[in-house]
Amino acid sequence: MRPGQPRHYLMCRPTYFTVSYEINPWMDRRTPVDTPLAVAQWERLRDTYRDLGHVVETVEPVAGLPDMVYAANGATVVDGLVYSARFTHPERAPEGPAYLKWFADHGYVTHLAEHVNEGEGDLLVAGDVVLAGTGFRTDRAAHAEAAALWGREVVTLELVDPRFYHLDTALTVLRGNDGGAPPDGAHPALAGGGVDVAYFPPAFSPAAQEVLRERFPDALLATEEDAVVLGLNAVSDGTHVVHAPRAERFAAALRERGYETLGVDTSELLRGGGGAKCCTLEIREPAGAHATHLGSAS
Ligand code: ARG
Numbered sequence: 398m399r400p401g402q403p404r405h406y407l408m409c410r411p412t413y414f415t416v417s418y419e420i421n422p423w424m425d426r427r428t429p430v431d432t433p434l435a436v437a438q439w440e441r442l443r444d445t446y447r448d449l450g451h452v453v454e455t456v457e458p459v460a461g462l463p464d465m466v467y468a469a470n471g472a473t474v475v476d477g478l479v480y481s482a483r484f485t486h487p488e489r490a491p492e493g494p495a496y497l498k499w500f501a502d503h504g505y506v507t508h509l510a511e512h513v514n515e516g517e518g519d520l521l522v523a524g525d526v527v528l529a530g531t532g533f534r535t536d537r538a539a540h541a542e543a544a545a546l547w548g549r550e551v552v553t554l555e556l557v558d559p560r561f562y563h564l565d566t567a568l569t570v571l572r573g574n575d576g577g578a579p580p581d582g583a584h585p586a587l588a589g590g591g592v593d594v595a596y597f598p599p600a601f602s603p604a605a606q607e608v609l610r611e612r613f614p615d616a617l618l619a620t621e622e623d624a625v626v627l628g629l630n631a632v633s634d635g636t637h638v639v640h641a642p643r644a645e646r647f648a649a650a651l652r653e654r655g656y657e658t659l660g661v662d663t664s665e666l667l668r669g670g671g672g673a674k675c676c677t678l679e680i681r682e683p684a685g686a687h688a689t690h691l692g693s694a695s
C-alpha cells in the first residue's frame with residue numbers, strides 16, 4: 398500500500414448507539430439495532446485508520462446520546478481553531494459541549510458557536526476554502542460565523558434532498574481536505590495542492606450545482622446508486638479513500654482516478670443515517686504544527 402499523509406482523527410465508540418428518535422429519513426425506531434455489531438464495525442474503521450498510519454483519539458461516549466458516535470458533527474477544526482457544534486435537534490444538543498470539553502481539555506483554542514451548525518457534517522475543508530451545507534441542519538448564519546473565525550472563504554451550498562441532509566452525505570473532498578498546503582516531498586497524489594471532490598448533483602439546489610460545476614469542473618459525479626448507500630460519506634487522506642463497500646461504482650471510479658480504495662462496512666451505523674465520514678472528525682493543526690502535535694498525541 399502506498400503511504401498516505403498522516404492524519405489526526407477523533408472518534409467516539411458507539412457504546413450507547415441505538416435508534417431511539419427519528420431526525421432523518423434513515424432512522425426507524427421499529428428496526429432493532431445490533432449495538433455490538435455497530436461497535437465491531439466501528440473498531441474495524443478505527444483500526445483501518447491506524448493501519449494507514451493515522452492517529453486516532455477517542456472521546457468518551459455519554460449514555461443517553463446515541464448519535465454521539467457521529468463524531469464529524471461534534472465540531473470543526475481548522476488551523477487548530479475549534480468551532481463548536483450547535484445542534485438543530487434537542488436530542489443531540491448535549492453533544493456539542495461534550496466534544497468542546499474534549500478539545501478544551503486537550504489544549505485547543507475553542508470558539509463557542511452562536512449559530513446552529515453540525516460540525517464537519519456541513520463544513521468541509523476544500524483547499525483554502527470551506528464548503529458549507531445548509532437547508533436541513535446548519536444555519537447560513539453559521540457560515541458567516543465560521544468564515545470570520547478562520548479567516549477563510551466559506552462557500553454556501555444548499556441541500557434539497559432529505560436523504561442527504563448533511564453536506565458530507567452528498568459530497569466528499571478527496572484531496573485538499575487537510576487545511577494546509579502539501580508538505581515538500583509530498584506524495585505525487587498531493588503535488589500541486591489541487592482540490593479534488595466527488596458529489597451527487599441532485600442533492601443540491603440548482604444554484605449550488607452551478608457553484609460546484611464552476612469551482613470543480615473535473616469533479617467525480619456520483620450516481621444515485623452510490624449515493625443511496627452513503628458512498629459519498631467517505632474519508633480520504635489524499636491517497637486512500639475509506640468508503641462503504643456497497644458503493645461499488647464509486648470505488649471503481651476512484652481507482653480510475655488513482656486513489657486506493659478501502660471498503661469498510663458500516664451498515665449498522667447506517668441505521669442512524671451515517672457512514673465512515675460521519676464517525677470521523679478531522680483535527681487540523683495550524684500549518685507547521687501538525688507533526689509536533691501528532692507526536693504528542695500518540
Ligand atoms: N442520526 C444522526 C443525525 O441525524 C446522524 C448524523 C450523521 N452524521 C453526519 N456527519 N452526516 O443527526
